[in-house]
Structure formats: structure tokens, C-alpha cells
Amino acid sequence: MGVGPGDPELITVKAARLIEAADVVAYHAARHGRSNARAIAAAHLRPGQIEEPLIYPVTTEGTDHPGGYQGAIDDFYAESAARLAAHLDAGRDVVVLAEGDPFFYGSYMHMHKRLSGRYDTTVVPGVTSVSAASAALGRPLMERDEVLTILPGTLPAAELTAHLTGTESAAIMKLGRTFPNVREALERSGRLADAWYVERATMTDERTAALREVDADSVPYFSLALLPSPAAAAFGREPEPDARGEVTVIGLGPGDPRWLTPEARAAIAAADDLVGYGPYLDRVAIRPGQRRHPSDNRVEAERAAFALDLAKRGRRVAVISAGDPGVFAMAAAVLEVAEDPQWKDVPVRVVPGLTAAQAVAARVGAPLGHDFCVLSLSDRLKPWTVIEGRLAAAAAADLVIAIYNPASKSRTEQLVRAREVLLEHRDPETTVVIGRDVGGPAESVRVTTLADMDPATVDMRCLLLVGSTQTRAVTAADGSARVYTPRHYPYA
Incomplete structure (x- = not known):
């Protein structure tokens, strides 16, 4: 019972x-x-x-x-x-x-x-100490698709730290003599400020406190640490008039929701306002009390200024990017605009995300296994002569090349010319991987060569990986292509 x-x-x-x-x-x-x-x-x-x-x-x-x-x-x-x-x-x-x-x-x-294998057995469930602690604090454990992790405090601090870094909400049982290790893990994972301590929940001598204020010598076995729901903690919170807001630039990853990091998910849940390109905001589940501010894909500077202005007025603002926000995305735009003196006191934080190049590479193996570079073919913000020069230099240096923004409805000739430049330095049989919408519902991945690559089949939702002279494409037992670049490089 x-x-x-x-x-x-x-x-x-x-x-x-x-x-x-x-x-x-x-x-x-x-x-x-x-x-x-x-x-x-x-x-x-x-x-x-x-x-x-x-x-x-x-x-x-x-x-x-x-x-x-x-x-x-x-x-x-x-x-x-x-x-x-x-x-x-x-x-x-x-x-x-x-x-x-x-x-x-x-x-x-x-x-x-x-x-139980020898006698008729009935197990009658009971209210757990975790449920009791959550009720004692008046703080929900999780909501929507948040993940709750239950951990024994007897785990080593490093293992606890890894678990705490990878979840939104957590309860850590069996404190007592393990309390110093648990506190260390919370601090190392950056969660100490959010942690609560509950002792003898629902008993007459129940005690609750912010965990960072608890004396380790006073902690009995019948106590636990609780990290409540990040979304619930932010619900209904209106910034004080003199509150100090912040801008957090967040990468969602390429498309698969499983690629959203726990840190990014927690930052989104804690935000008052979500700012970003409309289709990217559509990938984020909004909670009650949050405000969404979608905009077009070509107004990065205006979007950054809007986010910084909200933060200046005390709002917690999440600027949403796909992939990693620091790779051809919003982090640079926000930091550039933030140089304006009017926003000099607004904190800006960047939360990384899985890049499209990493996602496409993983689908075929390890084409980025040796030195590589990342280039964008978009000439909207830089002249084509610069792009062409960098392509030629990267090809001559025998780097694997990840190519972002290869084509769009208004940019159809750039990839044609890029292929010509590459063929001036690379063998026509050089391996090329074309990933489209990787992680999304329309995902496709093709392995071809420079000679056979058809620019007409590539659009803005594609990412290209052009191999080096060492990149190998082999056929696996199931008929799929495996592409990798060896870690070693031949000496002259």
C-alpha cells in the first residue's frame, strides 16, 4: 500500500x-x-x-x-x-x-x-513525494511537451550535471548526505537559481526554501530538490516598469523538433515575446501570455531593432532563427544593430543550435570529417565577385565546402557559375551531397558529382556539400550511399 x-x-x-x-x-x-x-x-x-x-x-x-x-x-x-x-x-x-x-x-x-510470482498480489499506488513537493511549492512540474526527469541524488555530480543540462524540469531524490553533490551539479548545469528545496512535504514540519539558501548540514534524507516547469514559471509574469529585459537569439535547428536543445526550449519558454521570420515562429509552440511578432525574411535589421527596443522596455525577448543563429542568421544582425548607443545597456545572449550543414552531413555519414569551410551564395549583402573569389580559394585549398543559400526564385545563375568555378579546381567526379528540407516533412538527400549536379534541381531550401579530393562515397550493404572525408591527409 x-x-x-x-x-x-x-x-x-x-x-x-x-x-x-x-x-x-x-x-x-x-x-x-x-x-x-x-x-x-x-x-x-x-x-x-x-x-x-x-x-x-x-x-x-x-x-x-x-x-x-x-x-x-x-x-x-x-x-x-x-x-x-x-x-x-x-x-x-x-x-x-x-x-x-x-x-x-x-x-x-x-x-x-x-x-509476487508465488502469491496473488495487488499494488495500490500512492501520492509521491515529488507530487507533494510540487503542491507544497505551488509550482507545476511540467506542461505541454516539457520533459520531467526524476534523478537519485546518489549519482555522481558529473552524471547529475549531464541529466540536468538535458531536461526542462527535474526532481532530485535522496538528498541528505548527497546534498553537496546535488548543489554542485545544479550550479554546474546553470540551474541553481531555479532550484527549490522541499523537506518532509505535507508533514507537520514541512519546509520549503530556495535551494541555494539551504545549509547542507541541515538536510535530512526525506527531502528533495525540484526544478519546476520553465513555462509555468514564466506564465503571467509581467515585467516591472524598471525591469532589465534581454534579447536571447535562439537556434531551432534545421527542422526536426528533436533537434531543439533543452537550453533553447527553456529560453523560449521563459520569453515574454517571440520575434522572427514567420515560418520559423510557426515551429514554436506558444504558451499563454507570450506574444508573437512575425516578419518577412528580408528585414533582419528592422527585426533586430524591434527586439532590442522591446528588451529596453523590460521584456524578455527570444529572437528565433533556424539552424544555428550565428551561422548566416540573426545573431550577427542583432549584435550589429545593438552597437547603436540607444541599446548599449540591453543584454544579448546567443543560444546555439544544430546547423543545416551538420544535419545534411549526418544523413550521409561524415563528409565534414576533415577541414571544411562554409559559404553562402547569396549576393544580397556581398558582391558576387567576393563570393566567386572565396569559392575559388576554398576549392584550390582542397577544403570540403558547405554551400548555403545556393539558389532562389530570383537567383538562378549563381549556382551555375559556382559549379563552373569549382570545376576549374576540382575533378568532375568530386562528390556532391544535396540535402533539401533535412529534418522537415519534405526531406530529400541526394549524392551526386560535380559533373552530374543539375543547378535547376536546387532551390533555397537546399544545402550543398562539395567534397575534397579525399572525400569518398561508398555503397553500403543496404544500397545507400555513405560519404565521408578521412581524418588523415596525404603528405606531398
Whole structure:
């Protein structure tokens, strides 16, 4: 029976009924004999019931058991299961009281593994300490497509840090002596300012506090750390008149929502305003209270000025880019406009994203496995003579070349001329990868050569990877093409 986190009124009706009807009531306890689970369920115990306290032989101290701590615990669980089996063989119904939920970091599961295959078993769920802590704080755990991660504080700090970096919301159990490691992991992952501490949730001595203010020496085992929902934390928050806003330039990645990083997702959730090219904003789920400001794709400077002005007035602004915002995208535009003295005090932060070049490369293997360069064929902001010179230099240097913005409805001749320039320095059989809408619903990837590449089949949604002299295209067993550039390069 899960008896909940501490408040006796949180025992379910079903658990209360079965506890009162049981012949035997068992519960785990430390060597001092006190059991939180029994204390919670005390009002439902009746005279004549047999009580079976299952006393741990060891908790956190050392042991002289020949098998060490694990050996002592394994023997304890085997002996406890045998005691309960004796009652069951005698025809008695047994209830095992479990604080919180029986299958949520509970000791009951060790009885379950040893007994459920031999006896009819019913597991009655209970309110978990995580749910209780969230309610005590009045802060939701997650909403919409946010991810909640439950972690034991016994993990090494580095492993905790990795998990915390990769999730929006988290609960960290089993604090006590692990608290310093947990605090270190929260700090290293940049989440300490958002973390809350909850001790003995729903009990009479419940305690909540900002985790960074908690003294490690005061932390008991029955406590946890909570990172509530980023979206919920931002909901309904209106900036103060003198609040200091900021601009965060965010990369969504090329198209697949799975490529959106946890940091980017959290920054979007925390924003008051979302600014960006309309189709990019359409890829972002808006939460209540956020404002969207779509604009055309050719007004980068105006979009940046608008975002900076919102932030100057105290708003948290997310400027949305596809791919990585620092690669032919909005980060440079925002930073350039931010040089104007009127916005000198507005903080600007850039959150990276997966680039289109990386996404296309991954679809075929590792064509970017050696030195490469990234070029844009768009001559809207730089003269074609510069583009042509750089293409020739990169080709002569035998670099793999990732080509962005290869063509558009109004730019059809540039790729034709670029192919001619490349063929002046590269063999016609040089491998070319053409990725279109990679990560999106209309994705296609083709492997061809410079000689066979048809510029008429390439549009603005394509990205090209032109191999070096060392790039290899091989056919895999399933018939697909694998393209890679070896890490080594031949000496002259």
C-alpha cells in the first residue's frame, strides 16, 4: 500500500480499506524502530492485527557482513520475504506499508520481486513525494511537451550535471548526505537559481526554501530538490516598469523538433515575446501570455531593432532563427544593430543550435570529417565577385565546402557559375551531397558529382556539400550511399 508522502489524509480510500481489513501489517523501519509509513497509517490499524516491523540491519553506516553493505541488505530482504511468506502460507492477508508510492524508489519492490510470482498480489499506488513537493511549492512540474526527469541524488555530480543540462524540469531524490553533490551539479548545469528545496512535504514540519539558501548540514534524507516547469514559471509574469529585459537569439535547428536543445526550449519558454521570420515562429509552440511578432525574411535589421527596443522596455525577448543563429542568421544582425548607443545597456545572449550543414552531413555519414569551410551564395549583402573569389580559394585549398543559400526564385545563375568555378579546381567526379528540407516533412538527400549536379534541381531550401579530393562515397550493404572525408591527409 502506498500511504502517501506524510499527511494521513492523503492515503487513498482503497489503501485505507485494505489496511483495516488485513491480518498482517508489515512496514520497513530503521534500527530505532520508528516507521514513517506506520505513523501515516496508524489511524487505520485495528486491535488484533499482527504487526511485522522489517528492521534494516544497516542504513548508511558500515557493516561487518562478509558481503559488505550490499550483502547485508540482500540477506535482509531475503529474510523479510521469508517472514511474509510464512504468513501468506498460513492463509493470512498481508499488507506492506510503503511511504509515497510502492514502486517509486520504495523498499517494497524488493519484496515484490521475491513474492509476487508465488502469491496473488495487488499494488495500490500512492501520492509521491515529488507530487507533494510540487503542491507544497505551488509550482507545476511540467506542461505541454516539457520533459520531467526524476534523478537519485546518489549519482555522481558529473552524471547529475549531464541529466540536468538535458531536461526542462527535474526532481532530485535522496538528498541528505548527497546534498553537496546535488548543489554542485545544479550550479554546474546553470540551474541553481531555479532550484527549490522541499523537506518532509505535507508533514507537520514541512519546509520549503530556495535551494541555494539551504545549509547542507541541515538536510535530512526525506527531502528533495525540484526544478519546476520553465513555462509555468514564466506564465503571467509581467515585467516591472524598471525591469532589465534581454534579447536571447535562439537556434531551432534545421527542422526536426528533436533537434531543439533543452537550453533553447527553456529560453523560449521563459520569453515574454517571440520575434522572427514567420515560418520559423510557426515551429514554436506558444504558451499563454507570450506574444508573437512575425516578419518577412528580408528585414533582419528592422527585426533586430524591434527586439532590442522591446528588451529596453523590460521584456524578455527570444529572437528565433533556424539552424544555428550565428551561422548566416540573426545573431550577427542583432549584435550589429545593438552597437547603436540607444541599446548599449540591453543584454544579448546567443543560444546555439544544430546547423543545416551538420544535419545534411549526418544523413550521409561524415563528409565534414576533415577541414571544411562554409559559404553562402547569396549576393544580397556581398558582391558576387567576393563570393566567386572565396569559392575559388576554398576549392584550390582542397577544403570540403558547405554551400548555403545556393539558389532562389530570383537567383538562378549563381549556382551555375559556382559549379563552373569549382570545376576549374576540382575533378568532375568530386562528390556532391544535396540535402533539401533535412529534418522537415519534405526531406530529400541526394549524392551526386560535380559533373552530374543539375543547378535547376536546387532551390533555397537546399544545402550543398562539395567534397575534397579525399572525400569518398561508398555503397553500403543496404544500397545507400555513405560519404565521408578521412581524418588523415596525404603528405606531398
